[in-house]
Amino acid sequence: MAGIDQDSAKRFHDGDHEALQEVIGQYQGSVFGIGLKLLGSVDDAKDYSQDVFVHAYEKRHRFDPERPFEPWFFKLALNLGRQRLRKRREIPKSDGMPVEIVEETAEKGLMENERKEFVQNALQKLKPKYRECLALRFEADMKLHEIAELLGIPIETVKTRLRRGLMAFKEHYEKAGGYCELQKS
């Protein structure tokens, strides 16, 4: 992922609104994706995304503009995600309809929504520590050593979590029938 440059990061630190806009534009997709993977519903992920950017702006003075922006930012995002999960005091519910259903009459659209639901359901059955690693890898496009640094764990542990997370995800996704939907679409 091509993140924001150091100059923008410095301006963000100084409270520049244009820099804030750049940060939002650059990371809103990743943050939303992390929120969706961690929390499991579109509404929660939207709310979470807003929370992340507001918090980042509020706490911008804690960011050292001489250092890279992304580790600080994603650490903050991850902590907020954990905080929300703790508030729920349970693993997010996987029943119901977590993925936003828009009015869609075409068969392909319905299948697409169904498949997204399978993905979310399978993700929510994973341990949070596996979800975190998968979210950082696939949503924040972080490298193994970056994830290790951010989480404060060895690289080998990151690999193990990713491997186990993927294996568990694949199993749940398969049980839910996700492969059939993916192959159809």
Add this chain to the structure above:
Amino acid sequence: MNCRKAEELIADRALGFIDSDRQQDLDKHLAQCPKCRREVEEYSLAVQALKERDTVDAVDGLADTVLAWAGSAKRNDFRIIRLAVPVLAAAAVLLMIVLSPVFFSNDSTEMTRLQVLEAYAEDLEVVGIGSGIADYDADFSYEDYGFTDSLSNYLVQ
């Protein structure tokens, strides 16, 4: 290599962190195991599902909301500063007035020799040094107590 170990390597490969040695081992296993070859396909699809992003609509309006909040937060900061300056200045002036006796008092803790003698007058009477302090300036002399002239003059000064 058994299928369980092969599955771990397949997962690592799908995640992009298998090294060349383990890749070769896996390839050998895959060449003779159709079940694991299907696993390769399924892991690839699983990663594809995890990678998919469909967030553009979902975050529509996010930037506007956050920027509007940031704008109002900045105004609030200015409002707080604008109010805080005169309030703090008034508090400082009030504090100075309240504490001024402490800083500008002329009270001295030093006592004159007469004051000391008056304070101990009762004790002096007990030990028999005259009946009062009134005669002190005129009559008192250390010579009465056996001190030399020069020493007496020094002590009286």
